Amino acid sequence: MTKKERAAAVTELLKEVYPDAVCALHYTHDYELLFATRLSAQCTDARVNIVTETLFRQFPTLQSFSEAPEEEIAEAIKTCGLFRTKARDLKACAIMLLSEYDGKVPDNMEDLLRLPGVGRKTANLILGDIFGKPAIVADTHCIRLSNRLGFVKNEKDPVKVENALRKLISPAESSDFCHRLVLFGREHCTARSPKCSGCPLGAVCPSYPVTK
DNA sequence: ATCCCGAGGG
DNA sequence: CCCTCTGGAT
CATH class of the missing domain: 1.10.340.30 (Hypothetical protein; domain 2)
Structure with a gap:
């Protein structure tokens, strides 16, 4: 499986887990x-x-x-x-x-x-x-999961992760994809003790299982 | 002790 | 590249 194929698979799996790719921060203006x-x-x-x-x-x-x-x-x-x-x-x-x-x-x-x-x-x-433009939000979750999912290797530089994802995810989907990565990173693929058992991405994750 | 949807300065 | 800012959660 190529990186791009894996990225496509992860994209679809995350859509099933999180149909709504919403930002968790509250705001009106x-x-x-x-x-x-x-x-x-x-x-x-x-x-x-x-x-x-x-x-x-x-x-x-x-x-x-x-x-x-x-x-x-x-x-x-x-x-x-x-x-x-x-x-x-x-x-x-x-x-x-x-x-x-x-x-x-x-x-x-x-x-x-x-x-x-x-x-x-x-x-x-x-x-x-706000503007619905193509955007890759390379935050701490996005960087951690991009490494675990093998989109980059041992890469901590947010700009390099951003550029790597730009080649793997279509512009129209990148913003939603990053939101879903964050949601998934917070709830399942956590920094400390990732809940690998029963992970919906387990079949395509090169790091699976991180924990025994 | 380590991490949380970072940014700026040296 | 490094360091600093910082309380809260685990």
Whole structure:
């Protein structure tokens, strides 16, 4: 079985496991997904959702974020970790979105990467989820599973994983594919003790079984 | 002790 | 390439 055939098989199997490829982060405005994604660094999305439920009520507009003291934002997001840098990023990001982008989240990689605290992972998520564009979100789950599934070998560089997946997954499906990888990585193919027994991908996974 | 849908700086 | 930021969960 070639890599591409395996990628196609995994794609179809994941569709059966997760018919809906949804993003787990809660948001109503576009910029709120941007902010929630920034908060999700080194933090579970479940915790991000707990924090943003009150955060987005306390600061209901981009304007309110741009005017808020950093310490107030920091206090509100403290339990997400990395709170000082994240608070600085949210405020600076709100200011730049208002002053340079008419308060709208940009729809291209170059402009997204200009925003404070927005890196490739966040930018790709926005391109896929907000704008429905082809996007490969090479986060920690995507990287771990891409290695276990043999799409890359011992590769930790997110850009290299992104490029490898671009050759294996059709652009139209890449965003949904990554969402499903994340869901599967969280629930089954976990970092520490992957639940290999009975794994729906076991038949095509070169790492199976990771655990005895 | 290790990991969680990272990003920026040196 | 490396390091730092950081609380929470397991």
